[in-house]
Amino acid sequence: MNPLERLRAATAERETAGLRRRLRPRTADHDGLIDLASNDYLGLSRDPRLIEAAVEATREYGTGSTGSRLVTGTTRLHQALDERLASFVGAPAGLTFSSGYLANLGAVAALSGPGSLVVSDQVNHASIVDACRLSRARIAITPHRDTAAVEAALAERTEEHAVVVTDAVFSVDGDLAPLAEMHRVARRHGAFLIIDEAHALGVVGEGGRGAAAAAGIAGEPDVVLTLTLSKSLASQGGAVLGAPEVVETMIDTARSFIFDTGLNPAAVGTALAALEIIENSPELPARARANARRIAKLAESHGLESRVPDAAVVPVFLGEPLTALRAAEKCLELGLRVGCFRPPSVPAGRACLRITARASLSETELTGLDLGLRSVGDPTAP
Known part of the structure; x- marks a missing residue:
């Protein structure tokens, strides 16, 4: 097999399995999206x-x-x-x-x-x-x-x-x-x-x-x-x-x-x-942890599997890669940028949305996330 044909075949297999990864350049304002994917836990990157x-x-x-x-x-x-x-x-x-x-x-x-x-x-x-x-x-x-x-x-x-x-x-x-x-x-x-x-x-x-x-x-x-x-x-x-x-x-x-x-x-x-x-500013770490706990409770309130976080990382487990990929895309449509973790980043059957809390999250942003998680938990929800 031609070496490039081998690579193309492997890429096609990953596409079918929901494991294809793509670079998504962002603008300075995250394209107007609510950032719930970055690791900017204390919200200092634009300080x-x-x-x-x-x-x-x-x-x-x-x-x-x-x-x-x-x-x-x-x-x-x-x-x-x-x-x-x-x-x-x-x-x-x-x-x-x-x-x-x-x-x-x-x-x-x-x-x-x-x-x-x-x-x-x-x-x-x-x-x-x-x-x-x-x-x-x-x-x-x-x-x-x-x-x-x-x-x-x-x-x-x-x-x-x-x-x-x-x-x-x-x-x-x-x-x-x-x-x-x-x-x-x-x-x-x-x-x-x-x-x-x-x-x-x-x-x-x-x-x-x-x-x-x-x-x-x-x-x-x-x-x-x-x-x-x-x-x-x-x-x-x-x-x-x-x-x-x-x-x-x-x-x-x-x-x-x-x-x-x-x-x-x-x-x-x-x-x-x-x-x-x-x-x-010793209040910043506590604020990030509090926001993470709140996000986990929002996910659970919509019937989604999550866990009470010990830091700022909040997983929402959805199972299969394609399910997680569609959920991330749905969030994107609703103005939310969230992480989408699939194998090999996570074990098989544990694909998830990875939501990161920031100390600087506003009530408006948390309300937007609540609507997004509601849509993920109940695809028929308006």
């Missing part, structure tokens, strides 16, 4: 203070970082962000990467490697899955949030070194990992616990300091945090936070840090400004 911080950083340092952080890509802003991120979540030290994806690749691979065991939750984010594959360690996949299975995997290992890795808030279901218990298990067996705070930073815990801080384990020497700057901080980039020895190991051995161009100055300046706003 003038963040925009000005990005402009100021660009004026001072230019449009790009000009090289890897080990060459020319580290500025005083990068160093300030390393320190501020660590201080904010209660970790001893930090290191900024150019994306959260690369932070996970770096942390998991650098702290494990051949001859190690990595224990990973079965619904961890794709970046963690890929990090496990690249680590060349033996991988044990455990059932979702099952600490007994994690303990069994660690107890049965023959490897000297082990790492347990989990999302703090899982990116589709929106539920919280049992971090305090997982830490106790990891410590009993001499393992690092790596926690991806991507969907928890800025939303979970007092003042949005994250799930590890809420669980009281953020500063522990055997706890490593990864995170992204692209959600609550309305910027772009990622970070690894932990003991100074962990950061030193990242600098020396994490390939996704050493061989990658540093985060551009505008993104660094934006993240610093966002952190300052969050520190001075």
Whole structure:
């Protein structure tokens, strides 16, 4: 078969199954749609203070970082962000990467490697899955949030070194990992616990300091945090936070840090400004969580399967990909932009709408969502 014919055939199969994905460019105002799909949890992406911080950083340092952080890509802003991120979540030290994806690749691979065991939750984010594959360690996949299975995997290992890795808030279901218990298990067996705070930073815990801080384990020497700057901080980039020895190991051995161009100055300046706003506006995380709970109740009131969220992610489970795709299109017709998650992002039979709450959602926007969810729950509704 011609190579392109093979690709065309595979694309046609995905189209039939409702698994085709398309790029949908948006305008500055989301085409006038109510945004319930982005990860802008605190509604800061258009905040003038963040925009000005990005402009100021660009004026001072230019449009790009000009090289890897080990060459020319580290500025005083990068160093300030390393320190501020660590201080904010209660970790001893930090290191900024150019994306959260690369932070996970770096942390998991650098702290494990051949001859190690990595224990990973079965619904961890794709970046963690890929990090496990690249680590060349033996991988044990455990059932979702099952600490007994994690303990069994660690107890049965023959490897000297082990790492347990989990999302703090899982990116589709929106539920919280049992971090305090997982830490106790990891410590009993001499393992690092790596926690991806991507969907928890800025939303979970007092003042949005994250799930590890809420669980009281953020500063522990055997706890490593990864995170992204692209959600609550309305910027772009990622970070690894932990003991100074962990950061030193990242600098020396994490390939996704050493061989990658540093985060551009505008993104660094934006993240610093966002952190300052969050520190001075502790009501924002609580508002995002409250709006998420309200969205889940709206979905359930229309007979839709959802769950009470632990952060800002609200799933509405619809089953099959085509059903979820039609529901998302219906929402679009009603002026709502929602996420539509289908395999492989979710298991077969669990296709869903993924609705994200923002701290800045208005009553008018929530009323519009209520009408959209009513239409999804009852297609005959006017």
